[in-house]
Structures are given as C-alpha cells and as structure tokens.
Amino acid sequence: MFKLMQQLESTVPHFICCIKPNNKQVPGMYNNDLVFEQLRSYGLLEVVRISRSGYPTRMTHQEFCRRYSVLLPENHECKDPFSMSVSILRQFDILPEMYQVGYTKLYFRAGQIAVLEDVRKQVMLGNLEVQKCYSGHHARLHFHELEGGVIILQSFVRGEIARRQYKVSLESKRKVANKENDEQLLAVVQIQSAIRCWLAQSHLNQLQNLKKLNQDRKTSEVKVKPARKTSEVKVKPARKTSEVKQDLPAEILPSVVEDLERQVMVAEANLEEKEKENAALKEHVNQLESRWSDYEVRMRSMEEMWQKQMASLQVITSPPMHGSCS
Known part of the structure; x- marks a missing residue:
C-alpha cells in the first residue's frame, strides 16, 4: 500500500x-x-x-511543430506551423479519420501520438549516434594534435639534454687534453733541467780535471828543478791558465783534448735528441690546438643549424586559430 x-x-x-x-x-x-x-x-x-x-489527444500547432519538426526532410520549405503540421501528418501517412485539423489545434484519436513518438525516438537516437561519432572524431583529432605537440616538445627537450651532455663531454675532454699538455710540458721542462744539470756537472768535472793536471804538473816541475832561494820563489809571479796549457806535455794534451771533444759531441747529440723530442711535443701540442679549434668551429656550425631547425619547427608547430563551433 x-x-x-x-x-x-x-x-x-x-x-x-x-x-x-x-x-x-x-x-x-x-x-x-x-x-x-x-x-x-x-x-x-x-x-x-x-x-x-473521440479525440482525446489535443495539441496546438506550435507545440506539434516544435516537437515533431525534426521528422521533416531538410529541403522542406514550410514556414508556418499549420502547413508544417499538415506536412508531418502526410509524411507519415496517418489516415484522415484518425485526426482532425483545427485553426489552432490538432485532434488525434487514441494511439496516434505513440506512432509519432516511436519515429521521433528513432530519429533522435540516430542523431545521437551521429553526434557521438562526430564528437569522437573531433576528440581523436584533438588528441592527435596534442600528441604531435608533445612529441615535438619531447624532441626539443631531448635535443637540449643531448647538447648539454655533449658540451659537458667536450669540457671534460678539454680538461683532460690540457692536463696531458701540462704534464708533457712539465716532463719537457724536467728533461731540459736534467740535461742542463748534466752539462754543468760535466763542465765542472772537466775544470776539476784540468785543475788537477795543472797541480800535478807543478809538483813534478818542483821535484825536477834544483832548489832555489826562498826569495826567488816568492818573487816569481803566478802563471796563467794558457801558459799552463802550453806547459802540458805533448803526450797528455791530445788525449785530454780528445776526451773533451768526445764529451762535447755526446752532449751535443743528447741535446739534439732532446731538442727533437721537444719539437715533436710542440708539434703534438699544435695539432691538439688545431683539432680543438676545428671542434669549436664544428660546434658553432652545429649550434647555428640546431637553432635554425628549432626556429623552423616552432613556426611549423605554432597552433592555428580555430573558430568555436556550436
């Protein structure tokens, strides 16, 4: 209840x-x-x-047209509600005895509106299906546009990340190359200092040997000559190095000169080898500098090309102005 x-x-x-x-x-x-x-x-x-x-169902012409005008074809040219109502009734072959047409209203027998309602329902369902398909197509187009924009944006981001990584790798390589060059220059300087030290030591040894020979020569002359007075010995001036060299015996002088010449030749050969190594290192440094300049030129050209491509892509992918559709 x-x-x-x-x-x-x-x-x-x-x-x-x-x-x-x-x-x-x-x-x-x-x-x-x-x-x-x-x-x-x-x-x-x-x-x-x-x-x-009787005619239990009654509707005005305006209400009937407003509800069932969608059932008429698109090329129908009727404008007033009365003619549109008559056209709708003729369109669906409703028997004349099943309705009556008045000046302001339509009178229907029982069950006639149900037929029109069924047809209207089918038409509305068809319209809904068409609208659904159109809305789905429009949504898919919008989704594809968004997807293309997202892909282009992702490509820009990946390109920027790749360029930054490449720049970092170049800086690391530059640091490594500079460190290697510094190490090579330090090694060259150490080799040159070692060569200069060796030459100075050899020259010092030669001078010490000459001094020792002069001292030996003096002691031998003192032993051979007869004893003189102390006054004469003190008054005698000291001799120069050239006179000492002249006083060297003929057997000792050539061997000493040959030894010195041989040492000088060895030192010159070592010096030439070190100079060649130094020149090779300088040439290698110049090659590295030229490569680095080439890399910089290439990077600048690639950056200009990337900037042009990004500008062209931004012009292409700029969203057009769409009109709003109702």
Missing part, C-alpha cells in the same frame, strides 16, 4: 478507482469475472469507449 501511494502521488491522476482482484484476499490471485464486473459497474468501459470514439 505504501508503494502504491508513492506511485499515485508521483502521477497526476484525474480519478482513482480501486479494484478488488479476488474475494479471498489472497495475494497473487486474479479473478477475471470479478474484475470485469467491477469495471462494468464503475463505468470504466464506457469511459474507454467514449475516449476511443
């Missing part, structure tokens, strides 16, 4: 008639004769017969 009352309150009935399904008051049992007698006694059969013989 509560559900029945809710259903009745949700509608707008003209009258309420309660019918008793059986005399035993058992749920689920339906007595046809009892129900028929109640319908006859209440007069509902007469109401149904009268409603079927």
Whole structure:
C-alpha cells in the first residue's frame, strides 16, 4: 500500500478507482469475472469507449511543430506551423479519420501520438549516434594534435639534454687534453733541467780535471828543478791558465783534448735528441690546438643549424586559430 501511494502521488491522476482482484484476499490471485464486473459497474468501459470514439489527444500547432519538426526532410520549405503540421501528418501517412485539423489545434484519436513518438525516438537516437561519432572524431583529432605537440616538445627537450651532455663531454675532454699538455710540458721542462744539470756537472768535472793536471804538473816541475832561494820563489809571479796549457806535455794534451771533444759531441747529440723530442711535443701540442679549434668551429656550425631547425619547427608547430563551433 505504501508503494502504491508513492506511485499515485508521483502521477497526476484525474480519478482513482480501486479494484478488488479476488474475494479471498489472497495475494497473487486474479479473478477475471470479478474484475470485469467491477469495471462494468464503475463505468470504466464506457469511459474507454467514449475516449476511443473521440479525440482525446489535443495539441496546438506550435507545440506539434516544435516537437515533431525534426521528422521533416531538410529541403522542406514550410514556414508556418499549420502547413508544417499538415506536412508531418502526410509524411507519415496517418489516415484522415484518425485526426482532425483545427485553426489552432490538432485532434488525434487514441494511439496516434505513440506512432509519432516511436519515429521521433528513432530519429533522435540516430542523431545521437551521429553526434557521438562526430564528437569522437573531433576528440581523436584533438588528441592527435596534442600528441604531435608533445612529441615535438619531447624532441626539443631531448635535443637540449643531448647538447648539454655533449658540451659537458667536450669540457671534460678539454680538461683532460690540457692536463696531458701540462704534464708533457712539465716532463719537457724536467728533461731540459736534467740535461742542463748534466752539462754543468760535466763542465765542472772537466775544470776539476784540468785543475788537477795543472797541480800535478807543478809538483813534478818542483821535484825536477834544483832548489832555489826562498826569495826567488816568492818573487816569481803566478802563471796563467794558457801558459799552463802550453806547459802540458805533448803526450797528455791530445788525449785530454780528445776526451773533451768526445764529451762535447755526446752532449751535443743528447741535446739534439732532446731538442727533437721537444719539437715533436710542440708539434703534438699544435695539432691538439688545431683539432680543438676545428671542434669549436664544428660546434658553432652545429649550434647555428640546431637553432635554425628549432626556429623552423616552432613556426611549423605554432597552433592555428580555430573558430568555436556550436
């Protein structure tokens, strides 16, 4: 009963008639004769017969056109509601005895509006399907545009990351090359210092040998000559190094000169080798500098080319102005 009352309150009935399904008051049992007698006694059969013989459904021309004008073809040129209503009725071959056309309203027998409602429902479902397909197509196009823009943006980001990584690798290589050059220059300087030290030591040894020979020569002359007076020895001036060289014996002088010449030749040969090594190192440094300049020129050209490509891609991928569609 509560559900029945809710259903009745949700509608707008003209009258309420309660019918008793059986005399035993058992749920689920339906007595046809009892129900028929109640319908006859209440007069509902007469109401149904009268409603079927008349025109219970009534609509104005404006309401009818507003609701069922979608059923007409697009090339229909009727403009006033009266002619549009007559065209709709003729379009669906509704029998003339099933409706009446007035100046302001249309009168239909029972069941005629249901046919129009079924056709209208099918047309509306078809329109919904078309709108759904169009909306899906438009959404897919928009998604593809967004996807293309995202891919282009990702390519720009990846390119920028790759350029930064390449720049970092170049800087690391430059640091390594500079460190190697510094190490090579340090090694050259150390070799040159070692050569100069060796030459200075050899020259010092030669001078010490000459001094020792001069001292030996003096001691031998003192032993051979007869003893003289102390005054004469003190008055005698000291001799120069050239005189000492002249006083060297003929057997000792050539060997000393040959030894010195041989040492000088060895030192010159070593010096020439070190100079060649130094020149080779300088040439290697120059080659590295030229390569580095080539790398810088290439990097500048590649950066200019990348900037041009990015500018062209930005011009291409700039979103066009679309008009809003209703």
